[in-house]
Amino acid sequence: MNAAAFLRCIRPACHATFDLTAPIFACGRCGSLLDVAYDWDRLSVPASLSFFQERHATRNEPIDFSGVWRFREILPFAPPSDLVTVGEGQTLLQAPDIRRLDLPLKPGHLHFQYEGLNPSGSFKDNGMAAAFTMARILGRRRVGCASTGNTSASLAMYASLTQLNDGTPMRGIVFIGSGKIAHGKLSQALDFGALTLQIDGDFDACLKRIREAADRLNLYLMNSVNPFRLEGQKTIMYRVLENLDWGPPDWIVVPGGNLGNASAFGKAFIELHALGLIRRIPRLAVINASGANTLHELVNNRGLRWSNGAWDDAIIAGHRNERATAGLRAQTVASAIEIADPVNLPKALRSLDAMNGLVTDVTDGAILDEKARIGRTGLGCEPASAASLAGLRKLLVNGQIANDARVVCILTGHALKDPDATVRYHMNAEPSPPRESSAPRAQFANNPIRVADDLDAICRVIEQQDIAR
Ligand SMILES: *Cc1c(COP(=O)(O)O)cnc(C)c1O
Ligand SMILES: [Zn+2]
Numbered sequence: 001m002n003a004a005a006f007l008r009c010i011r012p013a014c015h016a017t018f019d020l021t022a023p024i025f026a027c028g029r030c031g032s033l034l035d036v037a038y039d040w041d042r043l044s045v046p047a048s049l050s051f052f053q054e055r056h057a058t059r060n061e062p063i064d065f066s067g068v069w070r071f072r073e074i075l076p077f078a079p080p081s082d083l084v085t086v087g088e089g090q091t092l093l094q095a096p097d098i099r100r101l102d103l104p105l106k107p108g109h110l111h112f113q114y115e116g117l118n119p120s121g122s123f124k125d126n127g128m129a130a131a132f133t134m135a136r137i138l139g140r141r142r143v144g145c146a147s148t149g150n151t152s153a154s155l156a157m158y159a160s161l162t163q164l165n166d167g168t169p170m171r172g173i174v175f176i177g178s179g180k181i182a183h184g185k186l187s188q189a190l191d192f193g194a195l196t197l198q199i200d201g202d203f204d205a206c207l208k209r210i211r212e213a214a215d216r217l218n219l220y221l222m223n224s225v226n227p228f229r230l231e232g233q234k235t236i237m238y239r240v241l242e243n244l245d246w247g248p249p250d251w252i253v254v255p256g257g258n259l260g261n262a263s264a265f266g267k268a269f270i271e272l273h274a275l276g277l278i279r280r281i282p283r284l285a286v287i288n289a290s291g292a293n294t295l296h297e298l299v300n301n302r303g304l305r306w307s308n309g310a311w312d313d314a315i316i317a318g319h320r321n322e323r324a325t326a327g328l329r330a331q332t333v334a335s336a337i338e339i340a341d342p343v344n345l346p347k348a349l350r351s352l353d354a355m356n357g358l359v360t361d362v363t364d365g366a367i368l369d370e371k372a373r374i375g376r377t378g379l380g381c382e383p384a385s386a387a388s389l390a391g392l393r394k395l396l397v398n399g400q401i402a403n404d405a406r407v408v409c410i411l412t413g414h415a416l417k418d419p420d421a422t423v424r425y426h427m428n429a430e431p432s433p434p435r436e437s438s439a440p441r442a443q444f445a446n447n448p449i450r451v452a453d454d455l456d457a458i459c460r461v462i463e464q465q466d467i468a469r
Contacts, residue, residue: 005077007227008037010346012309020077021138025211025225033347035267036077036227040275043076049246049277052238067091068129068235074271075130075231084132086161088125089235091117093243093408096377101389104396109406111249112374113240116381116414120188122336123236123412124154127260130232131222132158132170139164140220144173144213146206147223148257148336149185150413152176155222156192173219175199175206180335182382182418202329204341224260225343233264234271240408241278248282250405253395255387255412256286256295256359257337259348266351282408284357285401286348287391289332289384293361294319294340295348300360306353311346333364333421336384336413358400362390368425372444375422380415388412 009027067089115123152174159172172194371386
C-alpha cells in the first residue's frame with residue numbers, strides 16, 4: 001500500500017488495508033466495517049484549525065464555499081478537481097434561549113447545530129458530497145440507498161446535479177420500506193427524479209436487499225456503511241468547533257439511527273487529537289428512540305463495549321435473534337431513527353470509547369414535546385432531531401450531564417421534512433402518538449381556533465388568548 005489514503009479494517013487486530021477504490025464495504029479478511037484511513041505523515045495538514053477560517057474569504061470558489069470541502073485537508077481522499085459540491089454545509093451553531101426551553105442548564109451553555117439548513121434539509125448532504133465524489137472517481141453511474149427518507153432525498157438531489165467525468169448523468173435509485181416515510185422526504189425523492197422502489201419490508205430489510213442488488217447491478221451503495229459518507233459527516237464537528245472558536249464543548253448530543261453520525265463524530269475527534277489540532281475531546285451522548293433502542297439495550301443492559309476492537313459479536317447476534325424470534329420491529333414516530341439493526345454499530349462503540357460517551361433512550365411523547373419546544377425557539381426540526389433535546393433533558397435531570405456543562409445538540413433535519421407529525425401533534429392534542437396510551441397529552445399543542453367570520457368574535461378570541469399566555 002503506498003497511497004496516502006486507503007481503506008482499512010476497523011478491527012485493530014486485523015487492520016487489513018485495501019486500495020481506496022476497492023469496490024468493497026467490508027473487510028476482505030474478517031468482514032468488519034472499513035474506515036477511510038490516511039497516512040498523515042505524507043499529507044500536508046494545516047498546523048492549526050484556524051487555517052480553515054481563511055476559506056471564508058474565497059467563498060466564490062465552490063470548494064471553499066462548501067462546508068464540507070473547505071476542510072478538505074482533513075478528509076483528503078480526493079483531488080480538489082474531483083470534488084462534488086452543491087454548496088452543502090452552510091449551517092449555523094445557534095444559541096437558543098434556555099428559558100424558553102425550561103432546561104436546567106446555565107444560560108449560554110446550549111447550542112443547536114442546525115443541519116436542517118443543508119440544501120436538501122438534513123445533515124445527509126455532508127456525507128453525500130463525499131460519497132458522490134467517490135462515485136464519480138469510480139465512474140459509477142447507478143447510485144442507490146435504502147432510506148427512511150432523508151438519505152433518499154439527499155441522494156436524489158446529488159444524483160440529479162452530478163455527472164460522471166464523461167458527461168453521463170447519474171441514476172439515483174432509492175428503496176423505501178413499508179414503514180413510515182415522511183411526506184416531505186418522499187416528495188423530494190420523487191421530485192428530483194429518483195427511481196423509487198417501495199419494498200414490502202422495513203428499513204432493515206430494505207438495506208439488506210439493496211446491498212444484494214448493489215453487488216448484482218454494479219450499483220454504488222450510498223448508505224452510511226459507505227465509509228466515504230462518514231468522511232463528509234466529520235465536517236459537522238469541524239463546523240461546531242469553528243463556531244466555538246475551536247474550543248471543544250463538553251458534550252455533543254446526537255440522535256442515533258444507523259449510527260453514522262455517532263461514528264463520524266468519533267473519528268473526527270480521534271483524528272484531530274492524534275494530529276495535535278485539539279487537546280481535549282468532548283463527550284458524546286447518543287439518543288435512541290425507545291421503540292428503536294438497540295444501541296441503548298446493548299450498551300446499557302448487555303454490557304457491549306468497543307474493547308479495543310474486540311467487541312463481542314455474540315451479544316449483538318443474541319439480541320438480533322431475540323428480536324427476530326419475538327417478531328419485534330423498530331417502531332417510533334421519529335422515522336429517521338426507526339432502525340433496529342444499526343449498520344455502524346461497531347464504529348459507534350469506538351466513538352463511545354474515544355469520547356467517553358453514553359447512550360440513553362427517550363419516548364415518542366418526549367420527542368414530540370421537545371420538538372414543539374424547539375419550534376417555539378424559532379428553529380424547528382423533524383421528530384428524530386428532537387430526540388437530542390429530549391435526551392439532554394433526561395441526562396440533566398438524572399445528573400449524567402452537569403448543569404454547567406457546555407452542550408451542543410445536533411438538529412439533524414428541517415421541520416418541513418415531516419409536517420404531518422407536526423400538524424398531528426398540534427391539532428389532535430391527544431396522547432402522542434396515539435399508540436402510546438400511557439404517554440402524556442401533547443404538552444405544547446397549538447390548536448387552531450375556529451371562529452365565526454365576525455369581527456367582534458375574532459377580536460374577543462385574540463384578546464382572550466393574550467391573557468391565556
Ligand atoms: C439519518 C437521520 C438520523 C440518523 O442518523 P444516523 O447517522 O443514521 O444515526 C437522524 N435524524 C435525521 C433527521 C436523519 O435524517
Ligand atoms: Zn478485518
